[in-house]
Amino acid sequence: xxxxxxxxxxxxxxxxxxxxxxxxxxxxxxxxxxxxxxxxxxxxxxxxxxxxxxxxxxxxxxxxxxxxxxxxxxxxxxxxxxxxxxxxxxxxxxxxxxxxxxxxxxxxxxxxxxxxxxxxxxxxxxxxxxxxxxxxxxxxxxxxxxxxxxxxxxxxxxxxxxxxxxxxxxxxxxxxxxxxxxxxxxxxxxxxxxxxxxxxxxxxxxxxxxxxxxxxxxxxxxxxxxxxxxxxxxxxxxxxxxxxxxxxxxxxxxxxxxxxxxxxxxxxxxxxxxxxxxxxxxxxxxxxxxxxxxxxxxxxxxxxxxxxxxxxxxxxxxxxxxxxxxxxxxxxxxxxxxxxxxxxxxxxxxxxxxxxxxxxxxxxxxxxxxxxxxxxxxxxxxxxxxxxxxxxxxxxxxxxxxxxxxxxxxxxxxxxxxxxxxxxxxxxxxxxxxxxxxxxxxxxxxxxxxxxxxxxxxxxxxxxxxxxxxxxxxxxxxxxxxxxxxxxxxxxxxxxxxxxxxx
Amino acid sequence: xxxxxxxxxxxxxxxxxxxxxxxxxxxxxxxxxxxxxxxxxxxxxxxxxxxxxxxxxxxxxxxxxxxxxxxxxxxxxxxxxxxxxxxxxxxxxxxxxxxxxxxxxxxxxxxxxxxxxxxxxxxxxxxxxxxxxxxxxxxxxxxxxxxxxxxxxxxxxxxxxxxxxxxxxxxxxxxxxxxxxxxxxxxxxxxxxxxxxxxxxxxxxxxxxxxxxxxxxxxxxxxxxxxxxxxxxxxxxxxxxxxxxxxxxxxxxxxxxxxxxxxxxxxxxxxxxxxxxxxxxxxxxxxxxxxxxxxxxxxxxxxxxxxxxxxxxxxxxxxxxxxxxxxxxxxxx
Numbered sequence: 001x002x003x004x005x006x007x008x009x010x011x012x013x014x015x016x017x018x019x020x021x022x023x024x025x026x027x028x029x030x031x032x033x034x035x036x037x038x039x040x041x042x043x044x045x046x047x048x049x050x051x052x053x054x055x056x057x058x059x060x061x062x063x064x065x066x067x068x069x070x071x072x073x074x075x076x077x078x079x080x081x082x083x084x085x086x087x088x089x090x091x092x093x094x095x096x097x098x099x100x101x102x103x104x105x106x107x108x109x110x111x112x113x114x115x116x117x118x119x120x121x122x123x124x125x126x127x128x129x130x131x132x133x134x135x136x137x138x139x140x141x142x143x144x145x146x147x148x149x150x151x152x153x154x155x156x157x158x159x160x161x162x163x164x165x166x167x168x169x170x171x172x173x174x175x176x177x178x179x180x181x182x183x184x185x186x187x188x189x190x191x192x193x194x195x196x197x198x199x200x201x202x203x204x205x206x207x208x209x210x211x212x213x214x215x216x217x218x219x220x221x222x223x224x225x226x227x228x229x230x231x232x233x234x235x236x237x238x239x240x241x242x243x244x245x246x247x248x249x250x251x252x253x254x255x256x257x258x259x260x261x262x263x264x265x266x267x268x269x270x271x272x273x274x275x276x277x278x279x280x281x282x283x284x285x286x287x288x289x290x291x292x293x294x295x296x297x298x299x300x301x302x303x304x305x306x307x308x309x310x311x312x313x314x315x316x317x318x319x320x321x322x323x324x325x326x327x328x329x330x331x332x333x334x335x336x337x338x339x340x341x342x343x344x345x346x347x348x349x350x351x352x353x354x355x356x357x358x359x360x361x362x363x364x365x366x367x368x369x370x371x372x373x374x375x376x377x378x379x380x381x382x383x384x385x386x387x388x389x390x391x392x393x394x395x396x397x398x399x400x401x402x403x404x405x406x407x408x409x410x411x412x413x414x415x416x417x418x419x420x421x422x423x424x425x426x427x428x429x430x431x432x433x434x435x436x437x438x439x440x441x442x443x444x445x446x447x448x449x450x451x452x453x454x455x456x457x458x459x460x461x462x463x464x465x466x467x468x469x470x471x472x473x474x475x476x477x478x479x480x481x482x483x484x485x486x487x488x489x490x491x492x493x494x495x496x497x498x499x500x501x502x503x
Numbered sequence: 504x505x506x507x508x509x510x511x512x513x514x515x516x517x518x519x520x521x522x523x524x525x526x527x528x529x530x531x532x533x534x535x536x537x538x539x540x541x542x543x544x545x546x547x548x549x550x551x552x553x554x555x556x557x558x559x560x561x562x563x564x565x566x567x568x569x570x571x572x573x574x575x576x577x578x579x580x581x582x583x584x585x586x587x588x589x590x591x592x593x594x595x596x597x598x599x600x601x602x603x604x605x606x607x608x609x610x611x612x613x614x615x616x617x618x619x620x621x622x623x624x625x626x627x628x629x630x631x632x633x634x635x636x637x638x639x640x641x642x643x644x645x646x647x648x649x650x651x652x653x654x655x656x657x658x659x660x661x662x663x664x665x666x667x668x669x670x671x672x673x674x675x676x677x678x679x680x681x682x683x684x685x686x687x688x689x690x691x692x693x694x695x696x697x698x699x700x701x702x703x704x705x706x707x708x709x710x711x712x713x714x715x716x717x718x719x720x721x722x723x724x725x726x727x728x729x730x731x732x733x734x735x736x737x738x739x740x741x742x743x744x745x746x747x748x749x750x751x752x753x754x755x756x757x758x759x760x761x762x763x764x765x766x767x768x769x770x771x772x773x774x775x776x777x778x779x780x781x782x783x784x785x786x787x788x789x790x791x792x793x794x795x796x797x798x799x800x801x802x803x804x805x806x807x808x809x810x811x812x813x814x815x816x817x818x819x820x821x822x823x824x825x826x827x828x829x830x831x832x833x834x835x836x
Contacts, residue, residue, distance in 0.1 A: 077719025092717055094710035096778040097703070105707055106718030269557045 002475055005068060007032040008053075008084065008165040013062035015048055022048040024220040025062070030165055030196035036188060037207050037228070038200050040217035046200060049217070050167060054086055055079040055424060060084030061083050066164050077106060083164030087171055095143030100125035102142050103156050128156045132186060148179035155186055167198040172206060176290055177495065184210060204233050206365035241432050257281030259317070260450035261333075263302075263418045265312030271297040272474040275311070279419060279450040284441060286465030287454040289494045294474040295454045296338055299421045302452075303335040304328035313404040316418060327360055334412030338423040338454075342399070347397030352378040352388055354396045355411045381410035385440065385502075402433025409440065420444065421452045426460060438464050448503055456488060472496040517822075518770050518786035522793060529797035535800040543800050550678065552792050557681035558583075560788040561740040562759060563766040564685075564692050564732030565785040570767055571696070572729050573709035573776030574629065574636035575733075578739040580759035581647035582621045586738030587751040588654050590614035591662040604666045615738050621647060622734020626727030636726075644760065651753050663749035671747035681743045688736060693730075693781045705729060709776025765812065766791055769819055 006029035015023040018409035030036045031190060040046050050374040053064065053213045055073030058480050063070050066082050071077045076086070083245045089503065100121050103106065109117040110123070125138035134152050136145060142153060151171065158166050166185070172180050187210060189195060198212055199382050207214060208228060216223040216239040223239050272294035279285045300306045302313065304322030313320050322328040325335075345354050354361060356374045363370045363377075378392045387404045389399055396407060412420060425441060426434040441464050445451050455461045461468055468480045470493035477493040526544060531758070533543040562579050569576050586760045593599070593613045599606040621643070628639045654660070665756025673680050696702035708715045708722050715722055745751055770787030791812060 076717045080719075092711060092714035094707045094714055094777065096710045097707055101703055101707065102714075106704075106716065106720040108700050108703060110700050114701055116698060116700055463771060467646055 004031050004033075006030060006065070007034075007067065007194075008198075009065040010049075010053075011063040011065065012060045013049065013052060013064070014058060015059050021312035023052070023059070026217065026220070026222045027062075028215045028222060030198055031107065031196040032164075032196050033191050034213065035197045035199050035211045036193060037211040038217070039086075039202075039214055039236060039240060041432065043459055044217040044240070045220040046217055046428075048220075050086070050169065050200070053079065053084055053167065053361075058364060060271065074329055083162060085158040085161065085163045085166045087151070087158060087166065087168045087219040093142050093150055093153060095141070097142060098138065099129070099136060099142055099145075099153055099156075100138035102153050103128065103160060107160070109217070124160075124366055125156070128159050131135055131159065131189075132156060133182075147174045148176065148182075151175065151179075151183070152186075155183075161189070165193050165196040165198065167200070169200045171199075172203065172204070174291055174369055176292065179219050180206075204236070207236075208233075208300075219464070237431065241430075256283050257448060261302075261452075262314040262317075263298075263424065264312045264314070266298070266301065266308050266313065268297060268306055268308045270474070271306075272471075275474065279452055281444055281450050282448050283466045284445045284451045284453055284464050286461040286468040287452065287471060288456075288458065288461045288468055288490060289457065289471035292473075293471040293494065295471055296423055299335055299452070299454060300422050302328070302419075303333055304419060319419050329415060329417075332418035334415060334420050335422070336405070336408050336412060336425065338426070340404055340408060340425065341397075344406060345396045345404060348395060350395055351382075351387070351399070351407055352392035354407050355414065357379060357411060358415055371447070374480055377414050381414055384413075385410050386436075396420040401429040403438060405429060405433075412442075417449070419450045419452065421454070423454045424456065425453060425464075426455075426457070434460075438441050458490065462490075470494050517819075518783050518790060522786060522790050522820075525542060525790065525793045525797060528648065529793070532801050533557050533797075542670060543589035543797065548796070550682070552789070552796055553682040553685070554679040555796075556736065556788050556792040557679075557685040558740045558744045558760065559762050559766060559791075560685045560785065561688050562733070562737050563686050563763045563770075563784050563788050564781050565736035566763045566767045567770070567772050567779055568692060568696060568702075568705060568729050569733050570764075570772050570774065571776060571779045572705045572726055573712065574726060574729070575640065575764070576622075576625060576636065576730065576733050577640040577760045578621070578643040578647050579733060579763060580756035581644050581651065582618055582734055582737040582754065583741045583759055584651045584751060585647050586614040586617045586659045586752065587741040587745040587755065589617045589749055590653055590742055590745055591660050591749065592654070594662050594664060604664070607664065607667055613741055614742050618734040618736070618741075620733050620734070622730040622732070622737070623727060625734070626730030630723035630727050647711075648757075650754075651739050655753065657753060659750050659783050661750035664672055664746075667746040668749065671743070681747075684739065684824050688739070689781055692732075696781060701725060701728060706777060709773075709778075711777070715740045718771075762791070765816055769816060771823065784788025 010028035011027050013023050013026045014021070026045070026049060028036075033443075038049070048057065053073075055075045055078050058074070064073070065071070066084065067256075068072055071082050073082060073084070079086075094105065097105075100444070103125050104121060109120045111117045122138040129137065132152055133154065134149060136149060142150060148333065151174075167179060169234070171183055175183060187197060189198075201436040211228050213225055214228055214231065214236060214342065215225045216236065218240060226235065226239070229306055229484060257280055260281050261276045264276050267273045270386060275298055277285065287298070289295050297306065301308050302322065304324045304327050313322070320331060322331065322333065341347060346357070352374050353360075354379050360374075363373045365373075375392060377462050381387070381391070382392075385405050387406045389403060396404060399407065407418075409422070423440065426437050441451060441453060445466075453461070453464055462482075462485065466482055468482070468485050468490065470477045470480065470490060472494055477496065477498055480490065519686060529543045562583065566576060566579065590610050590613070593610045594606050599609060602609070625636075625640055625643050628634065628643075629636045632639070671680050675683060678686075696705065702721050704715070704725050707718075707720060708725055712722060741756075766787035767779070767784050768774065768787070770780070770783035770785070771788060772784065794812055794815070795808050803811075
């Protein structure tokens with residue numbers, strides 16, 4: 001393998017922004033027919049590197065070499081013409097247009113007078129779609145496709161040129177297991193054709209399943225390349241964060257209090273059916289399942305965002321109906337939402353105002369907002385949650401993911417909730433801050449909060465939960481105690497395999 | 504059937520269904536309420552309706568592509584008025600004296616050129632400054648209107664050329680000249696939007712601008728071309744209308760932008776861009792004109808007409824929202 005000419009080689013790439021050296025002499029190479037993982041914490045420089053490769057940023061120093069030829073790229077289209085193709089994490093498709101138009105976006109085949117050559121377009125598209133073995137055709141409207149199929153459209157785009165290197169950025173983020181298999185087949189095919197593949201992912205299982213080598217970035221610097229077959233999760237993690245990470249199983253058990261929240265037979269249309277569970281004070285209940293299993297929808301229902309079609313909710317022993325989020329908050333439910341930036345924070349507002357947002361109506365001095373009381377609340381939770389910010393005037397959008405999440409959590413703690421629901425507590429948060437958030441959740445439980453944690457990451461669920469509810473396609477398959485649960489039976493449960501019923 | 508096809512079909516067909524309902528309603532209600540004993544669905548009445556739809560309609564076709572592209576143009580009313588002033592005034596310029604009716608194509612050309620230049624100016628500013636089209640054209644709406652007043656003060660600009668009037672009042676295959684212009688504009692723009700690269704790129708830009716930029720589509724020039732098209736169409740609308748009337752008040756065309764946007768939205772074009780159809784806009788234009796005529800037919804006054812159109816617009820957008828959310832298990836606000 002080492003004798004082959006690299007499909008793509010980076011030599012000493014440096015990129016500085018005012019005050020930051022985002023990339024500091026990064027060099028590595030991807031061989032033809034190799035799947036090369038690129039790993040690093042958020043902020044390690046992966047996305048900057050990708051933007052350099054995609055022609056969005058120009059490197060200050062260093063060379064990009066495609067098949068022995070140094071190249072300079074000034075636009076994404078130019079990168080594509082050099083054979084460097086991106087499969088973006090966030091789909092960049094035009095939903096109202098057809099599959100064919102999206103695949104040839106910007107490069108529609110033309111006839112005289114600027115007309116689109118539709119027959120040619122559809123024929124070329126269908127030829128590509130055939131190789132991907134997908135169940136839709138060139139004329140389908142992209143908005144009508146599932147997320148997985150939309151991703152296939154993105155991949156199909158990569159196949160319109162003779163790709164030298166294809167970069168997959170978190171490609172499985174929104175895929176089901178079955179869809180992942182299809183994606184991995186596609187990657188295997190590309191690999192067999194001698195294309196070099198850069199695979200960016202945080203998911204270790206995929207890294208070990210798919211990749212040949214792993215290059216790690218930390219703080220904008222290249223930290224080394226490992227052969228996947230010869231390394232371990234620990235070694236990679238250490239390289240990424242510079243120290244060992246504690247992700248052991250939650251073994252701490254403490255006294256549980258009364259039942260804070262009980263749900264009986266809750267259903268909401270097709271989203272989830274017959275959901276029953278309870279959460280005690282001082283307990284963390286983890287909800288684990290695939291994307292689309294209905295976990296977030298349950299949280300939204302408990303938070304008054306959705307109207308259940310049947311079932312009852314008991315809060316502190318009393319039957320309750322949540323008419324709206326305002327109602328749910330007043331009654332003591334808090335939700336730390338899945339998408340922190342879009343749903344949890346007002347990014348352009350300062351930390352203090354974000355923190356006191358739900359209770360600003362109650363913090364009045366006459367007709368005005370009582371600034372002193374606001375600052376007092378902010379100070380209290382900054383100290384309690386160890387939020388690192390220069391001061392309350394800092395805009396929430398300028399904080400790191402971990403500190404942003406703490407602001408959201410602090411916001412709800414200041415409302416003294418009975419039940420705290422945390423949806424994807426560490427999504428988009430770097431590995432180092434992850435364990436801090438995990439510890440925080442455990443601490444809050446030991447202080448007597450009833451907590452529901454929804455997560456798509458198995459180590460996280462195993463680490464923080466006292467009990468784990470496994471969901472599949474809108475139903476609870478099984479509830480595990482932390483003694484019962486193993487990785488195997490958890491995976492089976494979220495794949496819809498029910499435990500053998502003992503007689 | 505593909506998911507979404509039904510709601511797409513309903514949305515596409517909705518405006519024509521609405522027109523049918525209007526026709527039936529006014530025909531029946533007219534039997535009881537109308538002061539005249541002429542039927543509402545009278546042939547002459549319908550032909551007149553098409554003709555009256557033309558000035559707003561021609562601009563609305565242009566607005567459709569602007570809105571599909573993800574922009575908006577508030578300056579069309581002022582462009583309309585300024586082009587009309589250029590059209591009528593240029594026929595009296597001493598330079599062209601002695602040309603006789605030969606001045607007509609020159610005046611037309613100058614008026615249309617005015618529209619194209621004003622549109623290009625809008626487009627250029629939106630492209631080069633990156634300021635939102637709403638703000639840019641709000642400014643140019645005031646600015647262009649200012650030019651109209653600077654030209655002749657509060658006085659109307661008048662010039663009647665009888666050849667031109669004859670042309671404007673002519674019929675061909677039963678339809679008025681203005682109606683033919685509306686049909687031709689609709690056909691050409693439909694072709695541009697559905698069959699050419701420019702049209703498809705315009706959809707892509709309105710749908711997902713980042714994706715379009717990443718795909719190497721040159722967003723700015725496409726937007727500028729569309730602004731030139733709507734400028735051209737605003738002046739074409741003026742040319743068609745003022746060839747017949749021969750006199751333009753400095754206030755003419757005010758609020759046209761709002762009527763035009765109403766028609767486009769009624770026709771189902773998304774305010775956020777990316778989706779819409781010029782044929783449905785034509786439906787929207789006809790629906791509004793029918794509503795005005797029909798309410799007049801059953802004895803309602805202008806104020807009532809505006810109130811009803813306003814209510815219907817909101818009702819239609821509410822219906823559209825419901826159709827879009829159907830099956831998606833909406834979140835409560």
